[in-house]
Amino acid sequence: MIKYLNNYIVWLEVLVGDGCLHLLAVIRLRDCLDENEERLEPVLTEHLLLTILWRVHEDARQFFHKCEMWSRGEQLPKSNLSGMVTLLEEELMIVRSITCPYDKFLEKKKDKEKEKGKGKDREKAKPSDETKKREPQATVNPTIPALCSATIKKIKAAHPSITTITEFAAQTGIPLKDLLVSSRGSCSNFTLFGVCTSRCPYNHFTAPVPNTRQKDVNSQLIQGLKTLDDKKKAASA
Numbered sequence: 001m002i003k004y005l006n007n008y009i010v011w012l013e014v015l016v017g018d019g020c021l022h023l024l025a026v027i028r029l030r031d032c033l034d035e036n037e038e039r040l041e042p043v044l045t046e047h048l049l050l051t052i053l054w055r056v057h058e059d060a061r062q063f064f065h066k067c068e069m070w071s072r073g074e075q076l077p078k079s080n081l082s083g084m085v086t087l088l089e090e091e092l093m094i095v096r097s098i099t100c101p102y103d104k105f106l107e108k109k110k111d112k113e114k115e116k117g118k119g120k121d122r123e124k125a126k127p128s129d130e131t132k133k134r135e136p137q138a139t140v141n142p143t144i145p146a147l148c149s150a151t152i153k154k155i156k157a158a159h160p161s162i163t164t165i166t167e168f169a170a171q172t173g174i175p176l177k178d179l180l181v182s183s184r185g186s187c188s189n190f191t192l193f194g195v196c197t198s199r200c201p202y203n204h205f206t207a208p209v210p211n212t213r214q215k216d217v218n219s220q221l222i223q224g225l226k227t228l229d230d231k232k233k234a235a236s237a
């Protein structure tokens, strides 16, 4: 991802010069990903990466379109990426993009992987490459942390559309970092929500979560559930 952004940055520098606001925003995004690598690693799912790239693409489109339309005396076009970078820095999350055709991308990727077959080794430590090499892993966790399981059950029953902690965080505004129960490199969706896909790049561990952490996360879950319930009530009222 960082490599990709670096290439894009060089390309923009050559093409538009280094004062471009979209370019500056992309540089800030790159630096944010770079500096927060360790914290971000467990939450950078395929969807989240796609969301980031899609937002960059959309921002480029709107920004350069406005540049084309710009005439002297008007306000200069702005980049809209800074909000996303701030979210990433502070909350380790981005709300899903409404306009991104996730299914199309993820399907294409699957096809490509099939075509490529074994192919050459691409960038090291790329999650998708790693999943290819690995055996399919468990998709159901029978041992959701005991102190959270009752709340998780309630969330699932009342809000079946929410299936991942990323979505839960996005819908409730609770920072994702307050919901992570697993160690680095392992999958919190699996540990906490009890389900995940076999293609998930993170490890599906059933290692016990310390009680204090369970309690903290559970209180966040309760708070989030309340937010969701209130939203639902407001929507049906």
Ligand SMILES: [Zn+2]
Residues within 6 Å of the ligand: 187, 188, 189, 190, 196, 197, 200, 201, 202, 203, 204
């Ligand atoms: Zn997973």
